[in-house]
Amino acid sequence: xxxxxxxxxxxxxxxxxxxxxxxxxxxxxxxxxxxxxxxxxxxxxxxxxxxxxxxxxxxxxxxxxxxxxxxxxxxxxxxxxxxxxxxxxxxxxxxxxxxxxxxxxxxxxxxxxxxxxxxxxxxxxxxxxxxxxxxxxxxxxxxxxxxxxxxxxxxxxxxxxxxxxxxxxxxxxxxxxxxxxxxxxxxxxxxxxxxxxxxxxxxxxxxxxxxxxxxxxxxxxxxxxxxxxxxxxxxxxxxxxxxxxxxxxxxxxxxxxxxxxxxxxxxxxxxxxxxxxxxxxxxxxxxxxxxxxxxxxxxxxxxxxxxxxxxxxxxxxxxxxxxxxxxxxxxxxxxxxxxxxxxxxxxxxxxxxxxxxxxxxxxxxxxxxxxxxxxxxxxxxxxxxxxxxxxxxxxxxxxxxxxxxxxxxxxxxxxxxxxxxxxxxxxxxxxxxxxxxxxxxxxxxxxxxxxxxxxxxxxxxxxxxxxxxxxxxxxxxxxxxxxxxxxxxxxxxx
Numbered sequence: 001x002x003x004x005x006x007x008x009x010x011x012x013x014x015x016x017x018x019x020x021x022x023x024x025x026x027x028x029x030x031x032x033x034x035x036x037x038x039x040x041x042x043x044x045x046x047x048x049x050x051x052x053x054x055x056x057x058x059x060x061x062x063x064x065x066x067x068x069x070x071x072x073x074x075x076x077x078x079x080x081x082x083x084x085x086x087x088x089x090x091x092x093x094x095x096x097x098x099x100x101x102x103x104x105x106x107x108x109x110x111x112x113x114x115x116x117x118x119x120x121x122x123x124x125x126x127x128x129x130x131x132x133x134x135x136x137x138x139x140x141x142x143x144x145x146x147x148x149x150x151x152x153x154x155x156x157x158x159x160x161x162x163x164x165x166x167x168x169x170x171x172x173x174x175x176x177x178x179x180x181x182x183x184x185x186x187x188x189x190x191x192x193x194x195x196x197x198x199x200x201x202x203x204x205x206x207x208x209x210x211x212x213x214x215x216x217x218x219x220x221x222x223x224x225x226x227x228x229x230x231x232x233x234x235x236x237x238x239x240x241x242x243x244x245x246x247x248x249x250x251x252x253x254x255x256x257x258x259x260x261x262x263x264x265x266x267x268x269x270x271x272x273x274x275x276x277x278x279x280x281x282x283x284x285x286x287x288x289x290x291x292x293x294x295x296x297x298x299x300x301x302x303x304x305x306x307x308x309x310x311x312x313x314x315x316x317x318x319x320x321x322x323x324x325x326x327x328x329x330x331x332x333x334x335x336x337x338x339x340x341x342x343x344x345x346x347x348x349x350x351x352x353x354x355x356x357x358x359x360x361x362x363x364x365x366x367x368x369x370x371x372x373x374x375x376x377x378x379x380x381x382x383x384x385x386x387x388x389x390x391x392x393x394x395x396x397x398x399x400x401x402x403x404x405x406x407x408x409x410x411x412x413x414x415x416x417x418x419x420x421x422x423x424x425x426x427x428x429x430x431x432x433x434x435x436x437x438x439x440x441x442x443x444x445x446x447x448x449x450x451x452x453x454x455x456x457x458x459x460x461x462x463x464x465x466x467x468x469x470x471x472x473x474x475x476x477x478x479x480x481x482x483x484x485x486x487x488x489x490x491x492x493x494x
Contacts (some may be wrong), residue, residue: 076479078375079105079124080117084133085358088365091373096479109480110372112365113139120144125493128473128483129375133364134159134355136312137385138279146438149405149470149485151387153371157222158364159355164226166354167274167310170333171215171231173348174272174306176207211235216270218263219277219311220245225252227274232256241266263292264300272306279312299492301330309334310354378405379442379475388435392442396428399444400456401475406465408439412468419463420445460484465492 078092081102089099102111102122111123111130117139118130130140131153142152173179184201188194213236217228220242228238232254239258242249260266267273275293282288293307294317301307301324309316313336324330325346332341335350342349355364367383374380379401381390395401406412413432420443422426431442456474464472464484474482484494 074478074480076109077105077107078110078112079108079127080374081111081113081118081122081132084112084114085361085365087362088133088367088369091366091369096349097373109483110376112368112372114364115139123148123150125485125487126483128471129153129372131155131368131372133252133361133368136279138312142386146386146436149438151375151381151384151440153368153375153383154385155367155371156383159357159360160222160226162357162360163223163276163310163354164230166350167223167227167276167308168230168234170274170310170348171210171272171306172307174308174333175210177205179204179348184465190460210272213237213271214239214269214420215272215274216241216266218242218255218266218275219271220249221276222249223310224250224269224274225275227276228252228257236272239266239270263297267297267305269302270305272308273301274308275311275315277311277315279314288312293317293321295323298324303328304330306333309336312336319463376479377475379473381440386435387438388433388440390431390433390440390442392429392431392444395444395475396446398484399428399445399446401464402441402443402445402460403449403473403475404441404443404469405471406439406441406469408437409432409468412439412466414443415466415468416441416443416463419459419466422462423459425459456482460494461492464494 075095076092078097078099079102080089080099084099092099099112100108102108102113102116103296106124107126108124109126109128111118111127111373112133113130114133118141120141123130123145127150129151130145131139133155135154135156135158137152137154140152141198145152150334179200183377184204185194188197188201207463209281210231211234215228215231215236217224217231218241220228224388228240229252232238237258238254238256239260240253241260241263245259266292273359277289277292280287280289282290284290284292284294289385292315293309298317298320307316307321307330309332313334316332316334316338318338319339322340322344325332325344326339329346331346331348332344333348333350334341335354337349343349355361370475371383374382378394379390379392380389404416406416417427417430425445428444428446430444434438460472460474461484463469463485471483471485473484476482484492487493
């Protein structure tokens with residue numbers, strides 16, 4: 001049983017902690033019908049349908065992790081960083097969830113954030129999942145969370161329309177010198193000359209139309225495919241490049257798009273270039289995307305080409321881009337400031353406005369909240385950047401669902417299934433999948449015969465402490481209960 005506490009074997013149970021525990025337990029909903037705290041052991045017996053279950057987790061002392069005052073029995077606790085859309089938070093049913101500011105959510109079961117740069121010390125032992133309201137996750141220490149067995153989710157496509165509209169806006173800003181014209185008129189206005197010069201000075205800001213011009217779209221995911229589609233509807237010729245093009249995105253593309261096999265082939269004939277790819281640390285030769293638009297690509301640009309970067313600033317080699325802008329009439333439009341490019345006469349640098357619309361914030365928050373709910377309540381993994389996708393059918397009647405996170409190493413799965421067998425538990429359905437160094441299991445089991453009692457305490461501890469296992473959950477009964485993990489020092493936390 002989990003009260004967001006740390007269970008360390010061999011310590012003496014202290015009276016004050018026991019009294020707090022009694023208070024919490026007495027406030028639990030009626031489904032918890034037996035409480036026995038003797039001999040340093042805490043036992044809870046619950047039943048769901050016809051399945052009696054004995055959950056006995058406290059072995060030794062309860063050491064509080066966080067504050068009991070912030071823990072509400074019978075609810076999942078979600079810690080939020082940044083201002084999260086109210087419409088998104090409505091996804092969390094108040095009967096099952098409480099949402100608290102991240103600093104106050106010391107017993108959080110999940111974390112929901114936008115741009116906050118998450119630190120490891122802000123992730124309690126109790127945290128099972130992290131979701132970002134947006135596509136990028138560079139503000140989350142993803143690699144470290146993987147080591148700790150915590151899935152990190154994002155919301156691909158939730159802000160696609162907002163970013164696409166800004167890309168299209170960038171096309172016009174770069175084509176008609178709109179920003180220069182606005183600044184010029186403001187200057188004239190301060191001198192009382194705006195009306196007098198409004199017609200005379202228009203020749204200073206000549207531009208070109210985008211109809212009939214060629215747009216190269218690098219990356220044809222949610223944003224790239226919708227950008228290609230709508231630019232095509234405005235009469236532009238579209239060239240596309242994406243080595244990992246999905247069927248879903250392909251169906252959104254204009255029929256007359258010219259798909260090519262390299263970035264160089266895409267940019268060579270383009271008047272405008274839009275990059276819509278994720279930022280991955282590392283050199284492109286090693287599978288990263290840092291500086292992927294470098295001198296080897298930029299040297300193939302037309303002299304007056306326009307680069308639109310509403311993806312990530314690090315995708316562009318700033319020195320190479322500055323050299324290109326210095327040498328001709330090319331332009332750079334982005335919502336990522338850069339020390340070398342922000343004040344260049346051929347640059348248009350905006351605040352990071354890509355997803356800054358009410359609609360995009362609502363959609364991203366709702367998607368993130370739904371993802372967390374599905375994971376906490378069913379064990380489903382969707383849109384994770386570090387865990388494999390995992391969806392299993394609903395739990396059969398009279399069964400209990402386990403989820404297990406383990407290192408993706410030979411023999412670990414066998415230890416998991418052997419643990420169930422040794423405890424006379426029958427596996428009704430099972431899913432095992434992996435991604436890189438991590439593996440994830442969803443297992444529905446049936447235990448005791450009619451009239452018997454199934455003791456999951458021993459099962460979960462045996463499984464969690466097995467070599468290669470990182471954490472486990474029993475998705476059953478009261479929200480927030482049934483989570484156990486092996487700490488890096490080898491201690492059993494439950």
